[in-house]
Amino acid sequence: MKAFCLLRNRLKPFPINNNVFRRCFSPLPIYTNTNLAHQLHFIFTKRPATSPDDPDLRALSPFLNPKLVETVLYSFQSWKLAHFFFTWASNQQGYRHNAYTFNAIASILSRARQNAPLRALSEQILRSRCPMTPGALGFFIRCLGCAGLVEEANSLFDQVQSEGLCFPNVYAYNCLLEAVSKSNCVDLVDARLKEMSDRGFVFDKYTLTPVLQVYCNAGRFDKAFDVFNMISDRGFLDGYLFSILALAFTKWGQVDKAFELIEVMEARNVDFTEKTFIVLIHGFLKQSRLDRALQLFDKMKNSGFVPDISLYDVLIGVFSTAKKLDKALGLYAEMKEFNVQPDTGIITKLISCCNDEGELKRLFKEIGRDMNLEALTMLYNSLLTVLVNNDSIDKAYSLLRVMLGESCSNDLQGDEFCWENDIVPSPNASSFGVVIDGLCKAGKLDLAVGLFRDMSQKIGCKPNLLICNNLISGLCSSHRMEDSLEILREMEKSGLVPSPFTHNAIFGCLCKRMDVAGALDLIKKMRVHGHEPWIKHCTLMVKELCKHKKAVEACKFLDDVVEEGFIPDMIAYSAAFDGLIRIHEVDLAMELFRDIVARGNYPDVVAYNTMMKGLCQAKRVAEAEELLKEMVMKGLVPSVVTYNSLIDGWCKNGSLEAAMRCLSEMFDKGREPNVITYTTLVNGLCNSGRPEEALMVWNEMVAEKGLAPGEIAFMALVHGLCKCGRPNEAVVHLREMKSREMKPDGYVYTALVSAFLAQLNHPLALEMVEEMVREGRFPGKLDKNHAIAGDAVIELLRDSRTSSSIRDLIAEGNIPSISMSDVESESLDGCIT
DNA sequence: ATAGGGTTAG
Known part of the structure; x- marks a missing residue:
């Protein structure tokens, strides 16, 4: 009774619970699962999200039971809520999930392809020692299988047995085989089959079907045939089994064999399903067998199936690539007979069929004739798309002008699209979208902005988010900050809510311009919207500042970004390290490096490379070597760049032997030296007055390793030889270099x-x-x-x-x-x- | 209909 009073107080605001309250007042309240399910659903779906410690939830906790949990799980639209609820329920004292609640959440997660939580669930079900019937196990295993979690399914199957939670029957085995059949693990299937027969289970159709599937996946002709014959002998053959084999033939490139099989099926009066037809026709086309695809397409129609739009789409696509307008139009006419509505994709393909304007006009006459205005607009939009994709943005622009009702006579190219007797439809938002997008990509931003204005002013068509985003992003990539801010202001005024993309386009532009204050202001605004700034833009800001020797400012900027609650990653920091190093602030860079690590970040190979380069250039090679040890200890694998920087450091600090040793060790470590490695050594050797060795290294690079030195490499050698007083040899290489079109x-x-x-x-x-x-x-x-x-x-x-x-x-x-x-x-x- | 940025040679 106490619990009910608590509930009454807590749940007052929920109208859905009215009848619950009414019952609460009766001396013996009936508290049904349905009522509870409504309440739980309501609490979990309300905004802002409920905390698991919510007092209302705590009050309902004692009433949890598996049946209720199952109902509530299925009541959610989103898997996230279901998962959240399931997790909450798992943690409630006195409540235990049973196999059915596990299966409910498993099927939800599986359908949503949420593999990570599904994997965790598979561990949870074991941990909870939840007993299950073979049927329940089978269901769970199938959920894992649908998500492609073959290994998990397989190991769960064994573990529930060793834990004594379930003893599988044929059905459970079949489910496991079905899960495994998504893979091509032939061995696994063989082992399970043996296990089944050792246990005296008799194979049925549902045992052998996945077996056939797995042999087909693995490309094992022989075995696949054995199973197929076994299935046939036992009288299990059906259309599905045929289709597995036929599809396998198709994937093996044996379309004709697949077709023979189809004819066998026909002879045996085995029925095809619509799906079989569709899958096989797509498969034939993937093998570029239009002939067989069309044959099967006819069979499909003769069997009384109406082909679905995907088939028309792919077939018209093939004709479109081959520029066969007649054939494509034939299919189009057929679609209309069958009442299959063409979509934009199909119309676009039809338009791409046309070789010239004559054909285009013919197409428009033929398919535009009985279109309503709306469909006509779609047709014209497809034409706009084709024009834009074919780099005919000017034509697209003119056509849109014609659609806007502007006379074409004054227009340079517009009259190409003014066909007498044709009704030209008015543009809609996507007409503008296509052309504005094309103009942005072609860098014709003034025209794009002009269209954007005309859109609302001339025909009262409201720009949508996509158009605004594309225009803003186009303006931003041409650094037209003010114009994009203007569009943003207009968006906000008209009630369009900017998306993370909108803000980030502008954010990127500010970063490119090194507008630190502007960028930070925008970040603040973005935080209010719940939008995250893209870290790559922060990196861009750092790079740009560093390019102008403002590495210290760059570090300050990163700090301010952290202050706003957004944490830059190692890449952004690496750019900052490099900037500091370039202004000879190695100690600052090192300090920052250590700070970042202390904050729990993991420097990667590039970050280490940058630091090591800095130390080497500051003649602190010993410290660089320490960093090398450190990175290896952390499990990072040094790259060629790592060694190159070290080699340079050794060369420039009198440790040529160490540098040469490193060269040979690089081969052992599987880090093949590159032109930069060799160039570094040639330079080092020449600077130490060892031209013979330099030439040997050079020869090793060119003759033995077959590497092609570039301008810098040649110049290093020529310069080095001169420095060693050997200008005559240097000239030989100078000539070689020039003969390869390189300019000293x-x-x-x-x-x-x-x-x-x-x-x-x-x-x-x-x-x-x-x-x-x-x-x-x-x-x-x-x-x-x-x-x-x-x-x-x-x-x-x-x-x-x-x-x-x-x-x-x-x-x-x-x-x-x-x-x-x-x-x-x-x-x-x-x-x- | 929406991503990808940082390190090495004269």
């Missing part, structure tokens, strides 16, 4: 000039200067190599062998900072700085 830059030419000068080989140095000028690569005034190249020119000017050629170059104005007057006045020393 001023840095490389300057190195060559200097190296030849060092050998006092002024004529070859001159040649290099001339080539550099010819290629337009003489270092400009802001170039680091400008002074070196200039000094070289002056030196060549002073040598009688080369001075006249150099004078010519100067006279032609080819050497920045040196003019003829400098040469005449011989005040050259000051002109190059």
